[in-house]
Amino acid sequence: MPPQPEVNKHFWDFLKSFLGIIRILQILFGAGLWVTIAANKYEGAIHFVLFVAVLFWLLTLTAFFITLLDKQDLVPVLGGDRWLLSNLVHDVAAAVLYLPAIGVMIYKTERYEYCNLEQYKHHCLYKVYLAAAVFACLGAVVYLVSSVYVGCRKCRGEQTVV
Numbered sequence: 001m002p003p004q005p006e007v008n009k010h011f012w013d014f015l016k017s018f019l020g021i022i023r024i025l026q027i028l029f030g031a032g033l034w035v036t037i038a039a040n041k042y043e044g045a046i047h048f049v050l051f052v053a054v055l056f057w058l059l060t061l062t063a064f065f066i067t068l069l070d071k072q073d074l075v076p077v078l079g080g081d082r083w084l085l086s087n088l089v090h091d092v093a094a095a096v097l098y099l100p101a102i103g104v105m106i107y108k109t110e111r112y113e114y115c116n117l118e119q120y121k122h123h124c125l126y127k128v129y130l131a132a133a134v135f136a137c138l139g140a141v142v143y144l145v146s147s148v149y150v151g152c153r154k155c156r157g158e159q160t161v162v
Contacts, residue, residue, distance in 0.1 A: 010070045014162050019087075022146045023064045026094075029142060030057035033135035040128045046108060049101040049136065056094040056143075063090060067161050084154050084161055091147040098140035105133035 014020045034053035037046060063086075066072055072083040079086070108129045115124035150161075 010162065011068060014068050014070075017162050018149060019146065019161055020064075020068075022142055022149070023060060023067075025142045026060045026139065026146065027057065027064060029135050029139040030060060033057075033132055033139055036128060036132045036135060040125060041123075045104045049104050049132070052094075052097045052101045053136075053139075056090075056097070056139075059090060060094070063087060072161070081159055084150060084159055087161060088147065088150045088154055091143050091150055095140055095143040095147050098136060098143060102133065102136045102140055105129060105136050109133050 030053055034050055034057060037050050037053070042050065066075060066079075067083075067087075072079045075083070075086075109126065112124060112126040112129055114120075115122065116126045
């Protein structure tokens with residue numbers, strides 16, 4: 001059975017929209033952050049960074065697919081007319097929690113900068129933490145951009161994400 005034309009049209013409209021592209025970037029940068037950390041040894045405050053990255057990666061993935069499939073009306077309490085506001089709260093919370101995560105990653109990167117020398121022969125986490133800090137910064141930027149964009153749409157009185 002071929003897909004319904006309205007569903008197929010909404011699918012492509014969302015993927016081509018600004019918010020659809022931003023959501024894809026959020027998913028990619030979030031996955032890059034937590035995979036980079038999880039694939040290596042980590043301790044202490046890095047657990048918080050991993051928590052933030054995985055939590056918002058899963059929430060963003062869920063919001064992305066719900067919007068992509070145009071099923072936001074089926075979400076109790078948060079869906080329907082409140083879906084744009086729910087997206088705004090999600091993006092603001094992510095941007096706010098990514099800021100301390102960036103601070104942790106920068107702190108850890110600076111603590112391991114001594115082992116970035118060619119003469120250092122032991123396992124060094126400097127490049128891992130540096131890559132994670134870059135992913136965290138990029139993730140925070142796209143969540144901040146998304147917060148501003150969705151906030152502007154909400155202030156204009158719009159009710160839909162697309």
